[in-house]
Amino acid sequence: MRLLTHNMLSCNIKGVTNGFPLRIEAEKVVEKQVDFNADFLKNMFPKIEWKALVAAAKSMGYTDLPDQAESSMIDSEEFLKKFHHALLQLHLEEGALICPETGRRFPVNKGIPNMLLHEDEV
């Protein structure tokens, strides 16, 4: 699971209002090389919740992202490279995503989060 995906996930349990972002419990993190594409990053930037990305990257061991980001920064190649790395190259292979409101754990195995709910959560 890339952090781009993590930035798009929120807890889907019925009644939960504060389910984003899911906290990451990282057991195994892998770095996978992805071709750098500035256009893609510039397209995605406005949709990203920056604080959530920074926290997620930290929990995966990457601390180089600036705490805050503004749209003017996407003109900087140095910034884009860090953004690229955090968003696309860090993979959570094994671990869990934890709902901030309920504490419910959504397991991540082989890079795949399991968001299936139990009957009483739907």
Added chain:
Amino acid sequence: MCSKTAQIRLVSSHPEVYEPCDDSFALVDALLADRVNLLSHRPTICMEVGCGSGYVITSLALMLGNEAPGIHYLATDINPNAVKVTQETLESHGVHAELLTTDIASGLERRLAGCVDIMVVNPPYVPTPEDEVGGEGITSAWAGGENGRSVIDKILAFADTLLSEKGWLYMVTLTANNPSEICLLMRAKGYDAKIVVQRSTEEESLHVIKFWRALDFQGEGKEMVAAEKTIPSRVMESLLSQFPRLPFWKSSNSTL
């Protein structure tokens, strides 16, 4: 030589996972036929709901991949085995998609709303008893409840949330799903539709329908133009002419 679609010999399998079949091929054929449009559409996020063996999402990534770098692929399935098989299929073709085990797109709807540029779905469309719908095993691949529409209707609701302004949805349906009605329901939400591929047997017809947001739609909450209050007859004619006339349509036509 670069293949533009997944190769069957490289597609992974599992006893509880739906293997690529006529409907999968029809959907991929529809995407292939539209490939030039897909490329010039410059999508950022492409998503498959119900990835099964991974045949379709892998094919999509292959056919767009080399000429359009910088596309994020995402696929979901309610069947954990299907997601695992999809991962194997993607890997054996050297392409990547982010995968999620979930019911349709549950968990993504808040943050991914309005972000998906291309959505592809080969849904469970077979009419079955309602209690067969929504399991996590292989029946989830086909069980569609009454008129085969239970899951389709849920998917369409998700699609409306997730699709971007320029979003396109490609979906496989059977005649039994009442595709004319589906198109009318989608029209009421502001989508135009077109059958892009049709395959017929003696008993049934498969239709791959493409949906996109109509430019002239006024939408809810805005002042409705008088002409939009009822579906204009020319739109009805055009929609209905695309589908085989089923007996019950003949009687309801007269009230329009």
